[in-house]
Amino acid sequence: MAYKNYPMVSRVIFGRGSFNQLGDILEPMRLNEKAPFIFLVDDVFKGNSWLTSRIPLAYKDEIIYISADEEPKTSQVDELVEQLILSHNDRPSGIIGIGGGTILDLAKAVAIMLTNEGLAKDYQGWDLVKFPAIYHVGIPTISGTGSEVSRTTVLTGPEKKLGINSDFTPFDQVILDPELTKDVPTNQWFYTGMDCFIHCVESLNGTYLNAFSKTYGEKAYELCKEIFLENNLSEKESQDKLMMASWHGGMSIAYSQVGVAHAMSYGLSYLLGTKHGIGNCIVFDHLSEFYPEDVKLFKDMKAKHKIDLPQNICRDLDDNEFNIMIDIALSLEPLWENALGKQWKQKISREKLISLYKKM
Ligand code: NAD
Ligand code: ZN
Known part of the structure; x- marks a missing residue:
C-alpha cells in the first residue's frame, strides 16, 4: 500500500477524576469470572491508597507492581506472560497499564504476547505480530512519551532496542486523567x-x-x-x-x-x-x-x-x-x-x- 493505513486508539476518556470510571469501563469487557483483569502498576504507587484504592478489583483480578527504574526488556515481557499463564487457568480479560511510558509499553507488549507464540524479541520490528492482542488499556501517570497513543512498544532485547510496531499494538482504551500526574518530580x-x-x-x-x-x-x-x-x-x-x-x-x-x-x-x-x-x-x-x-x-x-x-x-x-x-x-x-x-x-x-x- 502506498499510504499506510494506521489504526488508532479506539476509545479515550479525558478529564480530571476520569480514573474513577475505570470500573464502569472494564465491567462489560470481562470475559468471565475466571478471566481476570491484570493491572500492571508502576511501583511508585505501591502504598499510595489515593490511587490504588480506586483500582476496581473483583474475582481473580490482580495488581502486579513493576519498577520503572529500568526500561522494559523483552525478557521481562516473556517472564510476565509466563507468570500469567501459570497463575491463571483462563487467559486474562484484559491488561491495564498504569504508569509512564515504561509501564504502558510493558502493558502493550504483554497483551500482544499473550496471544502470539514465541518470545517478545521475535516481534521487534515492523508488522511481525500475527494475532490481535488481548484487550488492553493505557492510563498514563506522567506525560510526554505519547506511548498512550502510539503504534509501538519500545523494548530492549538481546540484540537491539526496537519497538514491536504493529496494528495490534495501540491500546483499545485510554484514560487521560491529568490529576494522576500531580506528584511527578x-x-x-x-x-x-x-x-x-x-x-x-x-x-x-x-x-x-x-x-x-x-x-x-x-x-x-x-x-x-x-x-x-x-x-x-x-x-x-x-x-x-x-x-x-x-x-x-x-x-x-x-x-x-x-x-x-x-x-x-x-x-x-x-x-x-x-x-x-x-x-x-x-x-x-x-x-x-x-x-x-x-x-x-x-x-x-x-x-x-x-x-x-x-x-x-x-x-x-x-x-x-x-x-x-x-x-x-x-x-x-x-x-x-x-x-x-x-x-x-x-x-x-x-x-x-x-x-x-x-x-x-
Ligand atoms: P517512566 O515510565 O520510565 O517513568 C519515569 C519515572 O517517573 C519513574 O521513576 C516512575 O516511577 C515515575 N513516575 C511515573 N508517574 C509518576 C507519578 N504520577 N508520580 C510520581 N512518579 C511517577 O517514564 P516515561 O518517560 O514516561 O517513559 C519512558 C519509556 O517510554 C521508555 O522506556 C521509552 O522507550 C518509552 N517510550 C515509548 C514510546 C512509544 O511510543 N511506545 C515513545 C516514547 C518513549
Ligand atoms: Zn521519544
Whole structure:
C-alpha cells in the first residue's frame, strides 16, 4: 500500500477524576469470572491508597507492581506472560497499564504476547505480530512519551532496542486523567515533557513531514512552549495541557518519524541504560547544528526550570563502546532518512557521531 493505513486508539476518556470510571469501563469487557483483569502498576504507587484504592478489583483480578527504574526488556515481557499463564487457568480479560511510558509499553507488549507464540524479541520490528492482542488499556501517570497513543512498544532485547510496531499494538482504551500526574518530580516532569517537545521538533523538521503530522506536531509544539516557557498557567492547566501535548506529539510521529536525537539517544540507552527522556535531553542539548532554533529554546526551558543535566557520561568509554552506540544509532535508518533526507549516508559519518557522543 502506498499510504499506510494506521489504526488508532479506539476509545479515550479525558478529564480530571476520569480514573474513577475505570470500573464502569472494564465491567462489560470481562470475559468471565475466571478471566481476570491484570493491572500492571508502576511501583511508585505501591502504598499510595489515593490511587490504588480506586483500582476496581473483583474475582481473580490482580495488581502486579513493576519498577520503572529500568526500561522494559523483552525478557521481562516473556517472564510476565509466563507468570500469567501459570497463575491463571483462563487467559486474562484484559491488561491495564498504569504508569509512564515504561509501564504502558510493558502493558502493550504483554497483551500482544499473550496471544502470539514465541518470545517478545521475535516481534521487534515492523508488522511481525500475527494475532490481535488481548484487550488492553493505557492510563498514563506522567506525560510526554505519547506511548498512550502510539503504534509501538519500545523494548530492549538481546540484540537491539526496537519497538514491536504493529496494528495490534495501540491500546483499545485510554484514560487521560491529568490529576494522576500531580506528584511527578520536577526533573522527571521535564525529561518526559521534553520527549514530547523533541518528538515535535523532529517531526516538524523532518523530510517525512506531511499535513497530518504537521497539524498535530504544531499544536503539541505550541503547547510545550506555553507549558515550559510561559508563566501564565496554573498547575492544573499545565498538567491538562501537557497530557494533550503528549497525545498530539505522539500522533504527529505516528505518520512521520523522529530524528537525530532519538537515534543517538537509543545508542546511549542500549549501552549505558540511560533512560529515554533524560537521554533525549542529554543528546538534544548538543544538536544545535541540526535543530538550531529549537536547541536554543530547549536551553531556555532548561534554565527556566533549573534543570541540571548529567555531563560527561561518555567520558570513560573506549572505541569499542563508541562503536556499539554508533551501530545502534545508525541502524535506525528511517530516523536518519527523516532527519537528513534520502542521501543521509553522505551527510552523517561515524566520526561525526563519535565527536558528538564525546561532548555528552
Ligand atoms: P517512566 O515510565 O520510565 O517513568 C519515569 C519515572 O517517573 C519513574 O521513576 C516512575 O516511577 C515515575 N513516575 C511515573 N508517574 C509518576 C507519578 N504520577 N508520580 C510520581 N512518579 C511517577 O517514564 P516515561 O518517560 O514516561 O517513559 C519512558 C519509556 O517510554 C521508555 O522506556 C521509552 O522507550 C518509552 N517510550 C515509548 C514510546 C512509544 O511510543 N511506545 C515513545 C516514547 C518513549
Ligand atoms: Zn521519544
